[in-house]
Amino acid sequence: MTAFTPWPAEFAEHYRASGYWLGQNFPQWIAELTARHGDRIAVCDERHRWTYADLDRRSGKLAAGLRATGIGDGDRVVVQLPNVAEFVELVFALFKIGALPVFALPAHRHQEISYFCRFTGAAAYVIADRHGGFDYRALARTVRAEVPGLRHVVVLGEAAEFSAWADIPADGEAKTERTAGEPAFLQLSGGSTGLPKLIPRTADDYLYSVRESARICRLGPDTRYLVTLPAAHNFALSSPGILGVLHAGGRIVMSPAPSPDVAFPLIEAERVTMTGVVPPVALTWMASSARQRHDLSSLRLLQVGGAKFAAEAARRVRGELGCELQQVFGMAEGLVNYTRRDDPEDVVHSSQGSPISPADEIRVVGEDGTEVAPGEQGELLTRGPYTIRGYYRAAEHNATAFTEDGFYRTGDVVRRLPSGHLVVEGRAKDQINRGGEKVAPEEVENHLLAHPGVHDAAVVSMPDRFLGERTCAFVIPVGEPAPTGTELRAFLRQRGLALFKVPDRVEIVPAFPHTGVGKVSRRELRRNLSNYLSQRTT
Numbered sequence: 044m045t046a047f048t049p050w051p052a053e054f055a056e057h058y059r060a061s062g063y064w065l066g067q068n069f070p071q072w073i074a075e076l077t078a079r080h081g082d083r084i085a086v087c088d089e090r091h092r093w094t095y096a097d098l099d100r101r102s103g104k105l106a107a108g109l110r111a112t113g114i115g116d117g118d119r120v121v122v123q124l125p126n127v128a129e130f131v132e133l134v135f136a137l138f139k140i141g142a143l144p145v146f147a148l149p150a151h152r153h154q155e156i157s158y159f160c161r162f163t164g165a166a167a168y169v170i171a172d173r174h175g176g177f178d179y180r181a182l183a184r185t186v187r188a189e190v191p192g193l194r195h196v197v198v199l200g201e202a203a204e205f206s207a208w209a210d211i212p213a214d215g216e217a218k219t220e221r222t223a224g225e226p227a228f229l230q231l232s233g234g235s236t237g238l239p240k241l242i243p244r245t246a247d248d249y250l251y252s253v254r255e256s257a258r259i260c261r262l263g264p265d266t267r268y269l270v271t272l273p274a275a276h277n278f279a280l281s282s283p284g285i286l287g288v289l290h291a292g293g294r295i296v297m298s299p300a301p302s303p304d305v306a307f308p309l310i311e312a313e314r315v316t317m318t319g320v321v322p323p324v325a326l327t328w329m330a331s332s333a334r335q336r337h338d339l340s341s342l343r344l345l346q347v348g349g350a351k352f353a354a355e356a357a358r359r360v361r362g363e364l365g366c367e368l369q370q371v372f373g374m375a376e377g378l379v380n381y382t383r384r385d386d387p388e389d390v391v392h393s394s395q396g397s398p399i400s401p402a403d404e405i406r407v408v409g410e411d412g413t414e415v416a417p418g419e420q421g422e423l424l425t426r427g428p429y430t431i432r433g434y435y436r437a438a439e440h441n442a443t444a445f446t447e448d449g450f451y452r453t454g455d456v457v458r459r460l461p462s463g464h465l466v467v468e469g470r471a472k473d474q475i476n477r478g479g480e481k482v483a484p485e486e487v488e489n490h491l492l493a494h495p496g497v498h499d500a501a502v503v504s505m506p507d508r509f510l511g512e513r514t515c516a517f518v519i520p521v522g523e524p525a526p527t528g529t530e531l532r533a534f535l536r537q538r539g540l541a542l543f544k545v546p547d548r549v550e551i552v553p554a555f556p557h558t559g560v561g562k563v564s565r566r567e568l569r570r571n572l573s574n575y576l577s578q579r580t581t
């Protein structure tokens with residue numbers, strides 16, 4: 044199984060010669076940050092306020108402890124933490140020993156976590172005891188029972204039967220031989236097939252995108268960035284996110300939740316200058332009456348991305364939140380687009396930005412795979428110095444997710460403006476974007492099919508004013524009595540599927556509408572049902 048598909052030699056040479064890839068691994072990058080910004084505050088949350096030097100020292104001790112525990116170079120470690128300062132400490136510690144963080148989200152449940160642990164052969168799984176009313180230790184019990192090969196579960200807080208984080212740090216130095224060209228971590232893709240995909244990213248490629256993002260977004264030592272999205276999400280981690288802000292010597296402020304009642308007081312108290320959110324959060328912030336009760340005047344830049352932000356909403360940001368908007372269209376596979384800070388307002392409101400790098404190759408193609416005329420819409424294909432050439436251990440999927448000459452098929456339908464800005468017009472992939480949270484219909488259908496009362500299932504999107512899209516499952520029952528929607532939703536929750544993947548609505552139907560084609564593909568079926576649904580709801 045191929046864990047990692049390297050860039051062809053001629054591309055790698057070009058990226059090095061152009062100064063995109065520096066050959067600097069993460070431990071070297073961390074040492075450079077510490078030397079440059081040592082006494083400045085790097086990260087704070089409700090309980091901690093650490094300088095760059097503190098972060099370096101603490102992550103060094105944690106690294107030594109993890110190494111002593113038997114976690115080493117190349118080992119995979121599933122990280123599932125809320126937005127706390129320790130997230131950065133742990134990721135730095137793993138980088139220092141050359142172990143690969145696997146970036147799970149707090150919303151994931153045992154279906155996803157057990158899969159990540161099993162599929163990556165993880166040595167350890169790291170959680171906080173509880174967060175957001177959920178006990179992650181209960182989740183860890185299920186995961187450990189399902190994945191006997193998992194050697195360690197480390198808990199931040201009350202450890203119960205697991206290893207306590209507080210007992211891990213040790214004196215001594217832990218070094219890694221891992222080079223900048225090898226995978227440093229595994230990022231997640233929302234995916235469009237039955238199982239989520241894992242994305243190997245290297246220090247060479249990722250840090251290039253981080254440095255350029257910091258420059259494009261004009262970050263500096265005065266930047267105070269509120270981590271509103273889950274810290275492990277690629278947007279919050281690198282666009283420019285946590286790593287970009289640290290690169291610039293700024294300060295990370297961890298917000299335990301994105302709601303106005305949590306985020307606004309933090310913006311006020313910490314004099315936050317920028318943050319990145321998904322469209323529904325931006326809408327909630329604009330609609331919130333709490334705006335009047337908090338001084339948000341320090342906030343200069345609001346980044347919105349993860350899903351399409353409607354131009355009408357984009358136009359309201361300055362008036363309602365008193366700050367500049369930047370649209371961000373990115374993907375954990377690589378390519379990130381930003382509207383630039385000196386772009387005309389109209390472009391900022393109505394486009395999703397242009398690529399980070401002059402070396403980002405963009406193709407907009409029609410169904411036959413050839414490029415469409417300039418300005419026409421088509422599927423976005425991309426290749427470049429920080430876009431992967433293959434998913435982790437997914438040879439079969441890679442054969443279709445990438446073109447023969449290495450372009451990643453994003454599945455996004457875009458239109459390119461003469462300025463190079465991209466406008467996201469739709470999608471050519473089987474994925475539902477539920478306010479930035481990606482749902483692969485096939486994954487949910489497979490779980491529905493596990494119910495004895497389900498003969499067939501098709502998951503489609505429903506237009507939604509707030510989230511952009513919600514999910515609806517059409518289910519053909521078998522046997523008596525037919526399961527109800529409520530039962531099926533409860534069934535999926537009990538199976539341990541992340542809540543955002545549980546269909547918002549379930550329709551029990553006797554048969555799927557005919558598509559007029561002899562043999563129906565699931566894709567056509569979904570499209571057909573989608574149309575049917577939008578006709579019924581509008």
Ligand code: AMP
Nearest residue numbers: 232233348349350351371372373374375
């Ligand atoms: P993933 O591959 O799971 O990291 O998800 C990336 C996908 O999110 C992209 O391919 C787009 O479909 C979607 N996306 C991210 N940002 C935006 C945006 N600003 N506008 C529209 N879609 C977006």
Ligand code: DBH
Nearest residue numbers: 277278348349373374375
């Ligand atoms: O949705 C995404 O995956 C995303 C959005 C904005 C992303 O990965 C990014 C910026 O880097």
